[in-house]
Amino acid sequence: MPAEHPAPGLFIVGIGPGRTEYLTVRAAHAIARAEYVIGNDSYLDSIGSLLEGKQVIRSSMGKEVERAKTAIELAQSHTVAMVSGGDAGVYGMAGIVLEVLEHSGAEIPVEIVPGVTAANAAASLVGSPLSGDFAVISLSDLLTPLEVIEKRLDAAFSVGIPVVLYNPRSHGRPHNFALAIEHARKYYPPTVPVAIVKNALREGQADPVIVTLGEIEHVMDDVDMHTTVIIGGSESRIWRMGNNVKGIITPRGYHRKYVY
Ligand code: SAH
Numbered sequence: 001m002p003a004e005h006p007a008p009g010l011f012i013v014g015i016g017p018g019r020t021e022y023l024t025v026r027a028a029h030a031i032a033r034a035e036y037v038i039g040n041d042s043y044l045d046s047i048g049s050l051l052e053g054k055q056v057i058r059s060s061m062g063k064e065v066e067r068a069k070t071a072i073e074l075a076q077s078h079t080v081a082m083v084s085g086g087d088a089g090v091y092g093m094a095g096i097v098l099e100v101l102e103h104s105g106a107e108i109p110v111e112i113v114p115g116v117t118a119a120n121a122a123a124s125l126v127g128s129p130l131s132g133d134f135a136v137i138s139l140s141d142l143l144t145p146l147e148v149i150e151k152r153l154d155a156a157f158s159v160g161i162p163v164v165l166y167n168p169r170s171h172g173r174p175h176n177f178a179l180a181i182e183h184a185r186k187y188y189p190p191t192v193p194v195a196i197v198k199n200a201l202r203e204g205q206a207d208p209v210i211v212t213l214g215e216i217e218h219v220m221d222d223v224d225m226h227t228t229v230i231i232g233g234s235e236s237r238i239w240r241m242g243n244n245v246k247g248i249i250t251p252r253g254y255h256r257k258y259v260y
Contacts, residue, residue, distance in 0.1 A: 009080070010071060011031075016085075069104075086115055088114075129248035135152075
């Protein structure tokens with residue numbers, strides 16, 4: 001763990017979904033202590049107010065390995081914060097930084113600061129869809145072969161749990177989302193609710209869309225790389241207040257044990 005500023009070391013910081021009020025106090029401390037802050041453009045932009053007086057190194061998507069190497073090199077003699085959206089350990093920078101560090105043989109203090117990941121950010125806007133067990137699957141086949149993703153989807157849907165889809169649909173691979181829906185339909189009835197949450201808890205947040213698996217074709221175009229999709233599980237249901245659809249409830253099982 002990096003000691004007092006300016007001791008050399010590396011913070012790997014999850015900065016949450018975007019709005020700074022969802023950044024943890026520890027994450028803000030880590031960034032405040034850092035001499036160098038390194039990350040990709042959109043993440044750095046969202047914490048612009050914390051970067052005054054820092055050496056800022058902007059990187060871009062696809063340059064993760066290079067970014068990891070730069071951070072490790074700098075951290076031999078400086079306090080460095082590598083920032084990553086959401087949680088740095090969930091499809092973020094923590095894994096690749098640790099792999100590169102391990103490979104380099106360098107010994108430096110490292111602290112990983114957890115952040116609110118997109119699954120939690122999105123879920124918070126649509127009730128309580130993830131009350132019990134759930135799975136998180138990325139539909140990006142850049143680093144994972146599509147057939148492996150399909151197997152994982154099948155495994156998750158086959159046990160009836162809610163599935164959170166990250167990286168659901170990009171221009172480069174528009175079909176993966178439709179494919180995931182096909183897999184869901186093998187196991188779930190058309191009544192299972194689905195939430196489409198765009199830009200959760202950050203600039204550009206849209207009203208979440210709640211549909212059923214049976215009707216999802218109508219809203220496919222709403223799904224993009226700024227979106228997290230939550231497909232409910234076999235017990236999930238739409239949550240209404242009066243006549244308004246508010247979100248999704250996945251009962252954890254209290255109704256089987258208590259009367260309320
Ligand atoms: N490390 C990040 C995830 C990076 S993968 C985290 O823990 O949240 C990028 C994907 O995450 C996006 O394609 C999208 O599916 C999801 N995502 C990240 N932030 C989001 C947000 N604020 N709102 C909705 N989805 C988000």
